[in-house]
Amino acid sequence: MNRLIVRPFRPSDSIAVSQLFREVYGDHYVQPDIYLPNMISQHHAEGSWQSMVAVDDGRVLGHAALCRDTPSSTAELALSVVHPAAQGQNLATRLGLELLKQSDSVGLKSVSIKQVTHHPYTQRMAEKIGFHSTGLLPDFVPSPFAEPFPETIVMGCHLIAGHMRPLPDIPWPESCRAFMQHLCSVFGTHQDKTSRPAMPLQIKQQQHRFDIVIQRLNTRLLEQISQLPRHWLISARLELSRHFARDVHSFSALGFAFTGLIPTPGDDGWFALFHRGAQVRSLNLHCVHMQQLHDDMQQNANASIGNRSAA
Known part of the structure; x- marks a missing residue:
């Protein structure tokens, strides 16, 4: 050659x-x-x-x-x-x-x-x-x-050098504190902005999965999500905000696992990722933080299967 x-x-x-x-x-x-x-x-x-x-x-x-x-x-x-x-x-x-x-x-x-x-x-x-x-x-x-x-x-x-994409400077839930503090050390923090342009609620089917994009959770929307068919595999993207700890608790109560962050399409901001219905499988991931998220998600998936079997 x-x-x-x-x-x-x-x-x-x-x-x-x-x-x-x-x-x-x-x-x-x-x-x-x-x-x-x-x-x-x-x-x-x-x-x-x-x-x-x-x-x-x-x-x-x-x-x-x-x-x-x-x-x-x-x-x-x-x-x-x-x-x-x-x-x-x-x-x-x-x-x-x-x-x-x-x-x-x-x-x-x-x-x-x-x-x-x-x-x-x-x-x-x-x-x-x-x-x-x-x-x-x-x-x-x-x-x-x-x-x-x-x-x-x-x-x-x-x-890219000279640019930032900080996370909100807020207390993180114990369940993901080490991971979120790691991301803060990489991307920095800022005081959370209280108002952003309105983002429309979205839900789309992608092959076998349903994707939901949410700007803010509220009681009515949570109730509607809870009524979606239990056999649906759902991935939710929720804008990261000062309400994150409450959002994690709310989604967890509906059987969703937190799976990290993804940048929003704009110049700044992040989505928090939540997933329900993952395949049960073993993965060996290079990043220790991603491995922990995967293991936590698998534990959540196994618990959900156990609950359905018991029912």
């Missing part, structure tokens, strides 16, 4: 990039756009994807991209793939680092990453290039590895 060259994506690379994903993932990759080279070219022309490729003698052997809804000051480091012939050369790390170097120049304030849990490599790479794991998305997408269970995702966040 000749020396690999890492360079920006060119429109002529679209067919080779699509073929690379087919060779590595077959028909199982979760982003269908990569199977249409015209869509790859379109995303780059629109500016919603900004990719780097690794090329050896004209053959594309690696790819990664910053993906965002333009215009936006946040992006996701995604679509990372390395051909088996080029593995063992830290190629995903090199591609990711190169994209992060370009982040500030294209107006980004933060970059997120979804780390798969089927293997530890994405999680190790993310930590190596400066991402901090913030939350779990249980059973989030169909497995790109053709596994029977959906893939659980670890969310990571990387702040």
Whole structure:
């Protein structure tokens, strides 16, 4: 193998990039756009994807991209793939680092990453290039590895130098205090803002799961959530606020487990993540905080199964 060259994506690379994903993932990759080279070219022309490729003698052997809804000051480091012939050369790390170097120049304030849990490599790479794991998305997408269970995702966040995304300076519940204090040490704190633009309540079905987005909990909404079908798998995103301790208690009473934080779509702010109905499974995660969240969620899932059996 000749020396690999890492360079920006060119429109002529679209067919080779699509073929690379087919060779590595077959028909199982979760982003269908990569199977249409015209869509790859379109995303780059629109500016919603900004990719780097690794090329050896004209053959594309690696790819990664910053993906965002333009215009936006946040992006996701995604679509990372390395051909088996080029593995063992830290190629995903090199591609990711190169994209992060370009982040500030294209107006980004933060970059997120979804780390798969089927293997530890994405999680190790993310930590190596400066991402901090913030939350779990249980059973989030169909497995790109053709596994029977959906893939659980670890969310990571990387702040571009000079920018902040602080957490509210509030007392944290004992059940998650160590984890939340860790995130405060990474992202900082601020006095909680008492008023924000109104955010509409949302509920959408995503394959096997129902996703709910909430700005503020109240008694009436909690009652309505409690009446949703018990067999539904539900992931809730609730804006992090000074009411967090009360919210954790309220969701816990409904059988939800707290699974960490995820950045809100805007420049600042966080969602607290809650999940009900996770698959019972064993995962060995790279981050000790994510491992604890997973273990707590599994304990919650086992307790829920026991309660249903007793009933």
